[in-house]
Amino acid sequence: MILGKVAGTIVSTNQNINIKGAKLLLVDMCNTKGESTGNFLVALDLVGAGYDEVVMISQSTSARETSMTKNKPIDAAIVGIIDVMDEFEKVVYRK
Amino acid sequence: MILGKVAGTIVSTNQNINIKGAKLLLVDMCNTKGESTGNFLVALDLVGAGYDEVVMISQSTSARETSMTKNKPIDAAIVGIIDVMDEFEKVVYRK
Amino acid sequence: MILGKVAGTIVSTNQNINIKGAKLLLVDMCNTKGESTGNFLVALDLVGAGYDEVVMISQSTSARETSMTKNKPIDAAIVGIIDVMDEFEKVVYRK
Amino acid sequence: MILGKVAGTIVSTNQNINIKGAKLLLVDMCNTKGESTGNFLVALDLVGAGYDEVVMISQSTSARETSMTKNKPIDAAIVGIIDVMDEFEKVVYRK
Amino acid sequence: MILGKVAGTIVSTNQNINIKGAKLLLVDMCNTKGESTGNFLVALDLVGAGYDEVVMISQSTSARETSMTKNKPIDAAIVGIIDVMDEFEKVVYRK
Numbered sequence: 163m164i165l166g167k168v169a170g171t172i173v174s175t176n177q178n179i180n181i182k183g184a185k186l187l188l189v190d191m192c193n194t195k196g197e198s199t200g201n202f203l204v205a206l207d208l209v210g211a212g213y214d215e216v217v218m219i220s221q222s223t224s225a226r227e228t229s230m231t232k233n234k235p236i237d238a239a240i241v242g243i244i245d246v247m248d249e250f251e252k253v254v255y256r257k
Numbered sequence: 258m259i260l261g262k263v264a265g266t267i268v269s270t271n272q273n274i275n276i277k278g279a280k281l282l283l284v285d286m287c288n289t290k291g292e293s294t295g296n297f298l299v300a301l302d303l304v305g306a307g308y309d310e311v312v313m314i315s316q317s318t319s320a321r322e323t324s325m326t327k328n329k330p331i332d333a334a335i336v337g338i339i340d341v342m343d344e345f346e347k348v349v350y351r352k
Numbered sequence: 353m354i355l356g357k358v359a360g361t362i363v364s365t366n367q368n369i370n371i372k373g374a375k376l377l378l379v380d381m382c383n384t385k386g387e388s389t390g391n392f393l394v395a396l397d398l399v400g401a402g403y404d405e406v407v408m409i410s411q412s413t414s415a416r417e418t419s420m421t422k423n424k425p426i427d428a429a430i431v432g433i434i435d436v437m438d439e440f441e442k443v444v445y446r447k
Numbered sequence: 448m449i450l451g452k453v454a455g456t457i458v459s460t461n462q463n464i465n466i467k468g469a470k471l472l473l474v475d476m477c478n479t480k481g482e483s484t485g486n487f488l489v490a491l492d493l494v495g496a497g498y499d500e501v502v503m504i505s506q507s508t509s510a511r512e513t514s515m516t517k518n519k520p521i522d523a524a525i526v527g528i529i530d531v532m533d534e535f536e537k538v539v540y541r542k
Numbered sequence: 543m544i545l546g547k548v549a550g551t552i553v554s555t556n557q558n559i560n561i562k563g564a565k566l567l568l569v570d571m572c573n574t575k576g577e578s579t580g581n582f583l584v585a586l587d588l589v590g591a592g593y594d595e596v597v598m599i600s601q602s603t604s605a606r607e608t609s610m611t612k613n614k615p616i617d618a619a620i621v622g623i624i625d626v627m628d629e630f631e632k633v634v635y636r637k
Contacts, residue, residue, distance in 0.1 A: 163471075163489040163522055170289070170344040174313060177337030178303045178323055186258075186313075188289060188342060194455070194473060194487050202289050204258040204313050208463045208520075213345065218459060218471075218489050223318045223508045224522035228463055231520075235303075235326075235336045237258055237319035241520045242462030247473060249455040250498065265384070265439040269408060272432030273398045273418055281353075281408075283384060283437060297384050299353040299408050308440065318413045330398075330421075330431045332353055332414035360574070360629040364598060367622030368588045368608055376543075376598075378574060378627060392574050394543040394598050403630065413603045425588075425611075425621045427543055427604035448566075448584040448617055479550070479568060479582050493558045493615075503554060503566075503584050508603045509617035513558055516615075526615045527557030532568060534550040535593065 163218040163241065167192040168211050172204050181206070181234055189240070192216060194247055196255045205238040206231060216255060218242040258313040258336065262287040263306050267299050276301070276329055284335070287311060289342055291350045300333040301326060311350060313337040353408040353431065357382040358401050362394050371396070371424055379430070382406060384437055386445045395428040396421060406445060408432040448503040448526065452477040453496050457489050466491070466519055474525070477501060479532055481540045490523040491516060501540060503527040543598040543621065547572040548591050552584050561586070561614055569620070572596060574627055576635045585618040586611060596635060598622040 166189035174186065185207040190198040196216045203219065208228060211217050217240045219225075225239035226232055247255040261284035269281065280302040285293040291311045298314065303323060306312050312335045320334035321327055342350040356379035364376065375397040380388040386406045393409065398418060401407050407430045415429035416422055437445040451474035459471065470492040475483040481501045488504065493513060496502050502525045504510075510524035511517055532540040546569035554566065565587040570578040576596045583599065588608060591597050597620045599605075605619035606612055627635040 165487065165489060170342060170346075170349070172313070172339060173341040174337035174339050176304050176340075177313070178334075179336055186337075188344065193485075200288075202260065204260065209461050218457070218462070220520045220522045221507070222316070222522060224511065224520050226319065226322070227511070227518050227520040233322050235315045235319050235322040235334060237315045237317060239463075239520060241464055242459035242471075244457060244459050245461075246458040247455060249473065251455075254455070265437060265441075265444070267408070267434060268436040269432035269434050271399050271435075272408070273429075274431055283439065295383075297355065299355065317411070321414065321417070328417050330410045330414050330417040330429060332410045332412060360627060360631075360634070362598070362624060363626040364622035364624050366589050366625075367598070368619075369621055378629065390573075392545065394545065412601070416604065416607070423607050425600045425604050425607040425619060427600045427602060450582065450584065478580075494556050503552070503557070505615045505617045506602070507617060509606065509615050512606070512613050512615040524558075524615060526559055527554035527566075529552060529554050530556075531553040532550060534568065536550075539550070 163220050165192050166217055166219050167196060167198055168213055168215050179234055194249060194254050203238050205240050206236050207240045209240055209243055211240050211243050216244040258315050260287050261312055261314050262291060262293055263308055263310050274329055289344060289349050298333050300335050301331050302335045304335055304338055306335050306338050311339040353410050355382050356407055356409050357388055358403055358405050369424055384439060384444050393428050395430050396426050397430045399430055399433055401430050401433050406434040448505050450477050451475060451502055451504050452481060452483055453498055453500050464519055479534060479539050488523050490525050491521050492525045494525055494528055496525050496528050501529040543600050545572050546597055546599050547578055548593055548595050559614055574629060574634050583618050585620050586616050587620045589620055589623055591620050591623050596624040
């Protein structure tokens, strides 16, 4: 999974995704310190992620392995909110 | 899903896609402000996207999870037209 | 799908692809004007593409959604020859 | 598979992965000498990898071809710990 | 498929691939002249490739479309050894 930071939301009324209550978030890819890279993805939120939270994103077919996304044309889903990240036994990010 | 801007159309008479009325669009990947990057994809239009509109593109197997694209050799499909995008509660793009 | 220009052929007698009469082409990724980038892929030809033609390439599982490529270890197939490409209602490439 | 070096761990209580005892590791992509590149992935550990070990990571659908990851929204899994790597008959990395 | 040059071997006793006699090779991505780029993949050898040979690598799900790799967590396989490559009717590589 890749790391990203929730940066905003997307409104798309004319779409073909067909998921009731789908919440599409704009996610900025980030490093292990939670610093943004400026590369964005649109991902379906499966965990109730909020602004500025660091999340894990699962891509491609893996994004569809949940009851909500099964057989939907989704290629990126937020599958977890990161609480703590450590590198070499030192905490580098804490929610 | 990735963001792109509809830049043009593709005509391909000798093809193996076998979708009646398939509309193939040339899409320029763009940032969250709708600014082009100059990296292009050819994507099947599923939502009636028009010139200069910012769209969401679903890739790989996810592009085939619709009735029109099922079992077709398509690896990129436009699955939504973006109406509004906001970053940190500020609108950065509006259709 | 991505755009490429047919640049040459590949001969591989010791292979595991198991497609009778498979024609493997060397394709140079190109921009919307048909200009080469120098990044190459080996793709299975499904449409009889010739030297210097600009083609659409479908990748990964999508490349296997045809009768010829089904269940074969192919991850790139030429699925269409481009006749005309236009950007903002101006023709940028014509075969 | 790509090469990576185990750099740390991830804690995510609010997640949608649904694997009991899932251990998510932070992996830094590395070269054949085991030198880090600073590009990170979050991968599910299937082999008991430890800090600083060089591992092989399988991505996308391939990451789900094990009993633990089947039908789970996982797109990266550590499938092997590297003991020795050689280039042109010279050992370049040893655990 | 992408082009690579066989650069070495990988030994991994603690792994989860479960293929008897699996031979994992270190492959350096290369251009059409067989020149290395320094970007490496670990790929399962399906064709008996040897040091310094230029090979075709199939990735992701396509890598599993053979009897040996079916349902295995493999995302890169060597599916052919290149004998000859030509660009614009001029031979650029010969084994």
